[in-house]
Amino acid sequence: MIRELKTLGEIRHRNLIKLKEFWVRSEYGFMLYVYMEQGSLYDVLHGIQPPPSLDWSTRYNISLGTAHGLAYLHDDCRPAIIHRDIKPNNILLNKDMVPHISDFGIAKFMDQSSVAPQTTGVIGTIGYMAPELAFSTRSSTQSDVYSYGIVLLELLTRKMAVDPSFPDNMDIVSWVTSTLNGTDQIEVVCDPALMEEVYGTVEMEGVSKVLSLALRCAAKEAGQRPAMADVVKELTDARPAAGKLSKPEKIASPSSY
Secondary structure, rough: HHHHHHHHOOOOOEEOOOOOEEEEEEEEEEEEEEEOOOEEHHHHHOOOOOOOOOOHHHHHHHHHHHHHHHHHHHHHHEEEOOOOOOOOHHHEEOOOOOOEEOOOOOOOOOOOOOOOOOOOOOOOOOOOHHHHOOOOOOOOHHHHHHHHHHHHHHHHHHHOOOOOOOOOHHHHHHHHHHHOOOOOOOOHHOOOHHHHHHHHOOOHHHHHHHHHHHHHOOOOOOOHHHHHHHHHHHHHHOOOOOOOOOOOOOOOOOOOO
């Protein structure tokens, strides 16, 4: 809780959760955040039954807004901040479906001037943890990029990171890769409702670009993943038709650390 208070006290961005008040008494504490009317991205994708409709522009806005928030943490904050637990449960949505990254309880300030000490124990959530964390507990911004790639795949497929429908205990990356099998037939992996909307339209190319980006973000080798600033640029190039979207913006400059 103290880690989260210290982190949120130093950062401010349209796509990060906003802390309103907090109280700390002895070993107890309470934190009050701005209310997010639509709940979490997990609720919208997997939890609510029947599942709510999600058109392409809404999915795209969530993708881009989350990317803006992570790029701010990685590139605009000094030292950089690694979230370490990016997943749909930690992406909250307001009444306009604008995404807000939340839960900074295990976030880490990355001091670029020194070698950060390793953390004891497993940090993160199974299905979203980068492969390199199986051999080392030293997190990096690239581990956040991997988790973000998994979230992108969930947005496009409406499957969970480890979905019961996958054969042979596959995760979402191996399922998408094996199902595509080197082809560009994205309709075999994407949410049928999304394909019904965009198939045969100019938006199909944008969906294909975002799927390719998601797989590169979730590459096994950390060095093959793009930086979040590059992710923002690529997503901007895949923008749906004008008039549907509002561009996420920073609402304040980062504080000096």
